[in-house]
Amino acid sequence: MTDAAVRSGVAGRLGESALRPDGVAKVQGSFEFSGDRSADGFLWGATLRSPHPYARIVRIDVSGAWRIDGVEAIVTAEDVPGVPTYGLISHDQPVFAHDVVRFVGEPVAAVAADHPETCRRALAAIVVEYEVLEPLTDPERAVDGSHPPIHPDGNVIRHQRIVRGDQHLQGVVVVEGEYELGMQDQAFLGLEAALAVPDPGGAGVELHVATQWLHEDRTQIAKCLALPEERVRLVLGGVGGAFGAREDISLQVHTCLLALRTGRPVRMAYSRSESFLGHVHRHPCRIWMRHHADADGRLLRVEARFVFDGGAYASTSSAVLLNGITHTQGPYRCENATVDGWAVRTNNLPCGAMRGFGVVQACFAHEGQMDKLAAACGLDPLEIRLRNAMKTGDRLITGQVVESVAPVERLIRELAALPLPDEPVGGRDGDPLRLPGGAGLTADAGQVRRGIGWAVSIKNLMYSEGFDDFSTARVRLGDGVATVKFATSEVGQGFVTLAGQIARTVLGVDDVVLAPIDTTIGSAGSTSASRQTWMSGGAVDGACRLVRERLFEMVGSAHDIDPLRLEIDGTDVIDTMGTLRISVTEATKGIELDETFEHHHRPTEDLDESGQGNCHTAFAFAAHRAVVDVDPELGLVKVVQVATVQDVGRALNPLSVTGQIEGGIAQGVGLAVMEEIILVGGHVRNASFTDYLLPTFLDMPDVVIGLVEEPEPQAPLGAKGVGEPPTVSSTPAVVAALRDALGKDLDRVPVRPTDIVF
């Protein structure tokens, strides 16, 4: 059942564009994703979900389903042996709803059967009688307390203020705006899927699953199953993208439960429509901001109010809120602040992590404000940002000093120098696909206007508020081969590539074997928060250095040389003060050096009641410029180019960095102009790829990239995480470009044709 180890047959050291070790398998279709895993005699599992946003369960009758041939198990809340609820921060979400359903799509029962169609028929045969209740769908009613609690934990998940400096200061220039973001879906392509294999006698279970964090999953699963953690073994199934949506449990407990019930392996695989209901989303958010500046446009004070709609269960809402409000000022100096933030519970779909994690919301608002401020001061959008650009050593509105490299001014100046598109509206070849509306032939070039917009962002890296999200790695070196073991979820970002690069660089080997990614080693923390290059990179680097130290000691004692004189040169150990040169392969013949290392970032602390405290670990910055063509009369948009300069610390793999930046921008562009889960009264209207629109090849602009490489002193490899910043400020840049083209306030994303036309 366990994975074969992957031999990293590709070369490349730190700083080089090493190729993915799993690349060939992926292009050939032989890479095994979690949905591809099977086992002899397996059953299919499927989930029955609530059709109502809020209802009391009066009765569940599964007898009809039992009468269907091929049905082997039916489970409901009564069958959960352990803790009936789970959750990443607070354990408020039931494995199966038992008295009340709180969102459309909440699991009520699950079945195991011999064929997906049998499962479908069985689910249809389960009778659930509901007493429909009035749903809470307006988050403001959760804030003002006018709706009775829909959960024992209440309707407010977290309320946090930030109060700093002069609370009465008024600027000469004051600008105010209200902003709104719709609910974005991560829309990873590899749908939720898992294979659970029970141990004989039901003593334990092995779960192959696509997840962002094996160990956290295991902790939650074990509690719900009432099994000791060591009896629950998790193996990373190939992950087809994540973007935050796999940080929470979805089908994990259900699959294990069905396997333990039947004593047979069980595969579960969500459909796309089910996936929209089965994982958390980016929080819809309403934000009010008021910026005070002096006559020169220097930011004096910011006021803000955030309301994040957390949906039915808490997930990571409290951390998303923290991220949102602590990034209110953006990458700009500001001494005084009054911020009020709410994350509330409603009967909408649960929301949690998605790339950018609360900062996407804040950035959309603060960048809208900066443009308003520029206009009010009669300044260029770049000038206002340069005048306020944050520097290392500046203090945030939480009182925390930004110790990270903060090259904001440099990002903006280098961005401004990147070339603009050389093609006029519609291009020179007259290809209609270059115009808004594309093959729909809706516009002629003369009907289209071009706009340019700018946005700059700050994004925290790693977890915050006292959380020690450490990572563990084990490295064994023998016969010139390094075997690297970690539990870091490879979700597509390329940590498997980087791990090999680190080992090759530090240990001077060509041959690196990546051991299976599972829970037989300590936690790596989550693949999220732009943290794995730093955290798991730091762990692999640390373990490699320990091994190298022992190697040097060994070589030193064999040759009577002070180990401190030794270093790695290519694939050799050399004496920097002498003539010794011995290959690592020869030096490690017949032996094995084995070291494990845990990397911890420096501690952080909770915010106090006034929102003061060193809550974040580190920060990364990015700047984006978007060029859009828009058809004002029809409200159709073509994003022509997005240029970006990003603060990456050090590009450990330039090709991977490019991939993260381009991919992140695609998701930012999607949020700007098309991506939204539409909810009406708690019901989802577009849970499919026909109606939840993702950018296609024809929607994605050209991307021009500049990197600022100022190594980050805190970071083990000098590198900052690069995954989130591209998503954070690309959205506001696109919207700013639309505002520029249209001369119109656009305060909501995605910007819909109706927002442009009417």
Added chain:
Amino acid sequence: MSDASNEATGEGLAYTLHVNGVGREVHDAWVGESLLYVLRERLGLMGSKGACEQGECGSCSVLIDGNLVCGCLVLAASATGQQIVTIEGIAPVGAPSDVQQAFVDAGAVQCGFCTPGLIMATHSLLDRSPEPSEMEIREELSGNICRCTGYGRIIDAVQRVAVSRRAGAQ
């Protein structure tokens, strides 16, 4: 009455599909199964991926009688007598095609879930149009959604193949 018929045999259907040049028997199948399901679950060809079940993502792209189609939208039992080529039929394991190698080299692969479908679509495109313009690449591949890469490296990969094929032909 009809020239080909896949009659019920007991509970399910029995029929033969021609996949990657080989006749493959399917037994006891449910009538509503898509070609994608049958390829993956009955014939063990897991390379084709399903991500939307409605022809909106292209992950399940296969060739049927030389035409690129979505396997999820083909009723499996209707594909009898047709030549089906899947990602497994493009090149032997361990010996990637030029398109496949270019995807790896250009950084066009991240999570890799959309990749088999894109490989199929790219082969199909380059067979018909050996030197596509960038806009042609974008249009011809627009039925394949990639959520990770933002497409830039994929376009680069396709262009690399076109260039190297032209160089090879000279």
Added chain:
Amino acid sequence: MSVLVPTSLDAALQAIAAAPDATVLAGGTDLMVEINGGHRRVAGTVVVVNRVPELCTWYHDPRSGTLRIGAGVTYAEIERDPIGQWVPALAQAARTVGSPQIRHAATIGGNVGTCSPAGDGLPVLAALDAVVELQSSAGTRLVPFGEFMVGPKRTVRQPGELITAITVPVLSGWQGYAKVGVRNAMVIAVASAALVVGDGSVSLALGSVGPVILRCPEVEALVAELADFGERQLSVDAIDRCREAARRAARPIDDHRSTADYRRHAVGVLAGRLLRRAFPNE
């Protein structure tokens, strides 16, 4: 439960005669979405018609100036020449049908058979006064497209009948199609329009703005009255009036894809822009 794959028209008609309630499967791009989603139970007979040679051919008759397109002809073929030369508006519509993969499978007969108000090819067929040919074991009947579609996904096709062909005129005048969707590829129409210029007359059809494809007699009359067909001229004022008339003709709804107001607005814009392309005043 059986799946029949006839390879002649006779065999297909016999199969449908034997099982009038049979599910007819052409390209599968609509039906399989419903089956995969569990929205449609498959029982009884499925008759697969995309390998009937008679259905997969077209015939251009220069004498009558018509093109008879077999129901099984795919949109990939319609998108290309020579069909693209004969009915350019239909080719333009074909290029917007789903993705390349969809167009390789989706057939014009299937598009007509499903008859969604958002069906991409349908406004062109309506504007061209296309004729739908239906065959059954009892014989053949020809139904003008305007009478064929009676509601959203509702047609006059009877059990036992098979859509065998669509016949359209091959015209020399300007014709064009335009479609609004929120994405630049692979998107369902929020509003669409087809304009066909004939000899001293035009026909305009609107898609996605009513329960059926809507023709616009008011616009057609206005253009017939106000346009100079020889010089291809139509005044700004006349186009404005046509836009208004197209807006009035629309009977759109609000749904998750857009609003009625936007659809009404957009279809007016499309009508105006198509008219300007047809009558460039140059």
